[in-house]
Amino acid sequence: xxxxxxxxxxxxxxxAGSARRSLIEDRVFYFMTLISAxxxxxxxxxxxxxxxxxSWPALSTFGxxxxxxxxxxxxxxxxxxxxxxxxxxxxxxxxxxxGIPVSFGIAIFLTEICPQPLRRPIGVAIELLAGIPxxxxxxxxxxxxxxxxxxxxxxxxxxxLGNLPVIGVLFGGAxxxxxxxxxxxxLAIMVLPFITSITRDVFQTVPVLLRESAYGMGMTTWExxxxxxxxxxxxxxxxxIMLGLGRALGETMAVTFVIGNxxxxxxxxxxxxxxxSSTIANEFTEATGDLYTSxxxxxxxxxxxxxxxxxxxxxxxxxxxxxx
Amino acid sequence: xxxxxxRKTTNTVALALAAAATFVGLFFLAAILVTLIxxxxxxxxxxxxxxxxxxxxxxxxxxxxIFGSVAMTAIAIIVATPIxxxxxxxxxxxxxxxxxxxxxxxxxxxxLSAPSIIIGLFVYTILVVPFHHFSAWxxxxxxxxxxxxxxxxTTQDMLALVPNELxxxxxxxxxxxxxxxxxxxxxxxxxxxxxxxxxxxxxxxGETAPLLFTALNNQFWxxxxxxxxxxxxxxIFQFALSPYDDWQKLAWGGALIITVTIxxxxxxxxxxxxxxxxx
Numbered sequence: 001x002x003x004x005x006x007x008x009x010x011x012x013x014x015x016a017g018s019a020r021r022s023l024i025e026d027r028v029f030y031f032m033t034l035i036s037a038x039x040x041x042x043x044x045x046x047x048x049x050x051x052x053x054x055s056w057p058a059l060s061t062f063g064x065x066x067x068x069x070x071x072x073x074x075x076x077x078x079x080x081x082x083x084x085x086x087x088x089x090x091x092x093x094x095x096x097x098x099g100i101p102v103s104f105g106i107a108i109f110l111t112e113i114c115p116q117p118l119r120r121p122i123g124v125a126i127e128l129l130a131g132i133p134x135x136x137x138x139x140x141x142x143x144x145x146x147x148x149x150x151x152x153x154x155x156x157x158x159x160x161l162g163n164l165p166v167i168g169v170l171f172g173g174a175x176x177x178x179x180x181x182x183x184x185x186x187l188a189i190m191v192l193p194f195i196t197s198i199t200r201d202v203f204q205t206v207p208v209l210l211r212e213s214a215y216g217m218g219m220t221t222w223e224x225x226x227x228x229x230x231x232x233x234x235x236x237x238x239x240x241i242m243l244g245l246g247r248a249l250g251e252t253m254a255v256t257f258v259i260g261n262x263x264x265x266x267x268x269x270x271x272x273x274x275x276x277s278s279t280i281a282n283e284f285t286e287a288t289g290d291l292y293t294s295x296x297x298x299x300x301x302x303x304x305x306x307x308x309x310x311x312x313x314x315x316x317x318x319x320x321x322x323x324x
Numbered sequence: 325x326x327x328x329x330x331r332k333t334t335n336t337v338a339l340a341l342a343a344a345a346t347f348v349g350l351f352f353l354a355a356i357l358v359t360l361i362x363x364x365x366x367x368x369x370x371x372x373x374x375x376x377x378x379x380x381x382x383x384x385x386x387x388x389x390i391f392g393s394v395a396m397t398a399i400a401i402i403v404a405t406p407i408x409x410x411x412x413x414x415x416x417x418x419x420x421x422x423x424x425x426x427x428x429x430x431x432x433x434x435x436l437s438a439p440s441i442i443i444g445l446f447v448y449t450i451l452v453v454p455f456h457h458f459s460a461w462x463x464x465x466x467x468x469x470x471x472x473x474x475x476x477x478t479t480q481d482m483l484a485l486v487p488n489e490l491x492x493x494x495x496x497x498x499x500x501x502x503x504x505x506x507x508x509x510x511x512x513x514x515x516x517x518x519x520x521x522x523x524x525x526x527x528x529x530g531e532t533a534p535l536l537f538t539a540l541n542n543q544f545w546x547x548x549x550x551x552x553x554x555x556x557x558x559x560i561f562q563f564a565l566s567p568y569d570d571w572q573k574l575a576w577g578g579a580l581i582i583t584v585t586i587x588x589x590x591x592x593x594x595x596x597x598x599x600x601x602x603x
Binding site for chain 1: 442500501531
């Protein structure tokens with residue numbers, strides 16, 4: 001009898017010991033996960049702080065006028081961000097003007113028209129565009145697209161639209177091949193898969209009941225898309241566009257190849273220009289002097305603020321449904 | 325009758341435009357791949373994997389650049405994977421609804437799409453400026469910071485797909501929480517998490533901008549992580565914009581290698597995810 005009690009006690013003790021041990025292990029594991037999650041937040045804070053500290057010399061020298069000064073003269077150490085900001089915005093706008101309708105078209109095709117067996121392969125093919133790294137787009141844009149535009153499309157634009165009053169200035173000058181227009185087209189191709197995949201996903205959230213009632217009332221496929229699907233998914237669509245815009249604004253290598261690196265603001269859309277990211281990519285390692293480096297980091301800070309705002313808006317609109 | 329026919333016409337035109345848009349998208353994918361294959365294949369030879377980057381005007385390969393890319397990617401992924409998985413675990417398993425978790429998820433999604441050149445600037449200020457020289461460590465750190473949110477996000481998505489019954493069953497058996505995670509939940513989500521890691525490798529492999537001023541580049545073979553190291557993307561960038569034909573040829577060869585690697589990783593990741601993803 002005594003032996004049995006003793007054994008029971010020992011077993012109880014062992015159980016308590018193992019319970020205590022697993023409690024400690026649980027705590028350790030919990031803190032490891034917590035620290036990792038905090039690290040993600042700390043990274044973003046670190047990025048912001050380092051950008052602000054790095055750009056301080058430039059911002060304290062030039063003040064806020066840094067943002068609207070066009071002059072960029074490394075020799076005289078006068079730096080202004082206007083030309084890169086202008087280039088970033090214009091190239092992204094061109095990308096959106098071309099990219100949004102095409103992405104919507106692909107999404108409509110994939111959800112409404114495409115024969116079932118082809119849906120997956122075509123969808124995957126479009127998504128593969130997103131996998132191609134930006135430097136490859138740059139290479140292709142520089143060696144294939146730019147010479148093609150230079151020899152065919154741009155002379156045509158200059159010869160026709162260039163002669164019109166008012167909008168003529170947008171297509172003035174010589175066909176360089178590289179410039180805002182070419183960068184905009186490359187960016188449009190790059191944002192296609194992002195906008196398309198989100199558009200397709202939100203299109204699929206439309207309840208079948210709604211869709212079928214519309215068809216039952218005799219609406220054509222286009223009318224269903226136009227009057228049922230698009231109004232139902234409006235917020236998600238804008239979110240997808242913002243996400244694509246965020247990508248376009250921050251894209252670096254593809255643009256660096258085809259933008260032409262000119263710090264002049266020209267009215268012509270086909271003229272060489274520069275963007276924030278391509279200025280940093282081109283000049284950072286060659287920047288001599290603290291003020292020059294600091295001005296480039298200040299450009300980075302401006303880019304970060306703009307993309308942060310755009311991406312945050314995109315996230316709010318998409319909720320937590322889509323993978324960014 | 326006329327109303328109906330005009331509606332039909334609008335419908336036909338709109339759908340034809342949608343089909344045309346799809347054609348345009350596929351056309352550009354094909355155009356890029358065909359250019360890559362045509363220009364890249366002529367540059368691919370055993371030499372490209374056996375010799376280092378040459379000075380202009382002589383023959384060579386991309387061995388040092390391939391090695392540098394593989395080394396920095398490996399370090400980045402080895403460090404980012406456990407952190408990303410643990411962070412994803414906290415955000416799905418330990419913190420449902422907490423304020424910190426909401427903020428962390430939001431921030432992670434922002435980091436996921438943030439311009440990679442900004443990450444380059446960040447790593448430059450914390451790892452290059454203090455040591456006064458560019459290094460492979462800095463390059464690997466930049467790549468790791470880019471990989472981290474990808475792994476974190478996929479882990480969150482995949483853990484959310486694991487049925488709650490598994491957690492309850494493990495708890496009913498008296499399994500400690502951490503053992504439930506490592507022995508039950510991670511195993512259930514294994515292929516999904518692996519997909520995330522593969523996608524992170526694919527994402528990091530082509531990144532150029534953050535390496536420009538962290539790892540920089542190196543003309544010669546170097547396995548010293550404390551020094552600048554050659555890497556495929558930066559070599560492609562530099563060689564493509566050079567005026568030398570043989571450098572441009574090598575750039576196309578490197579571009580083909582990178583793209584094939586990334587597309588292969590994407591396709592493997594997709595086929596892995598096919599089974600575990602609900603959509």
